[in-house]
Amino acid sequence: MSAKLAPVTKLVVPVAGYGTRSLPFTKALPKVMLPLVDKPSVQYIVEEAVRAGIREVTFVTSSNQHSIEDHFDYYWELEEKLKESGKLDLLEQVRAVSDLAHFTYTRQKEQLGNAHAVLQAQPIVGQDPFCVQWGDDIVLAGQDQKPFLQQMIDVYEATDADCVIATFDTDDEGAKKYAIVETYPENGNFRATSIIEKPGPDKTKSRLSSVAGFLLKPVVFDYIKQLNPDLGAGGEYVLADAIRDMIADQKKVYASHIQGKRIDIGNKLLYMIGCVELALEHPDIKDDFAMWLKSLKIK
16 A cells, blocks of 8 residues: 555444335334344444454434444443353353444434435544445455455555445346446556446446445545535435546546445345345354255245
8 A cells, every 4th residue: 555545444334314115114223223143234334344444433323223323332231241141252242243343423414315424424534535335235245255345445545546436237227226337447447437326228338336335535525515406316415426526527436346245135125135145154043044944845
């Protein structure tokens, strides 16, 4: 890494949405607390981030989301009970969750779009580069793969990018649902020439979808503040629009083609598939769970 290049140690996780795709669960609890076997989904995000060198995690929250803060806080009564009961393995697991990183929380008082959510973290991020990962998207690295955020950090370190976009392969239907990134090769990396919000398959040849997150320098905040919400999706401040403007201004925007398993917890089918896949990898239950699956007689 260049001596002048600031390290990436901060992650912003916007979680303030209503979670309408996951109702009625999200009436009382935030979507990121949906369990994947024995952990809430958001814990997977934090654990993978820590593996990539992240030390500070900021959650952009709204009302009725205290359970996230509670989960990453100490729970003295429980810890004392586990200690008294001699359940030291469980005590270690519970304490380790709170010690994963330094956690901060900031409120998004109005739901004005994903760019507006990221903007709320500006006072905490300051002048440092940072990653953004949407709370809907869990990305788990395989045995021979680098953590999700590390893959973007590698591109940043190779290019001194102002923005790195996480991209995944998609299809014609995905071109209708996701922002699509167009790129060209440059010195072993892929520089973005455009990012188009849900263009549909007829308006772009690219099938690289922008999902899961970004790595950003603080210059992005200037572009967010210049957005006109009336021109965005549903009158909201859209982060893809800010990045589109960065590209137009010749800022260094690159794509990182992510390797790993993506679990969209906002999609009921994909969420359930993710639960099954992780259960089949869990050391405590994988064998019995696999045997049970084989015993099912599905019509």
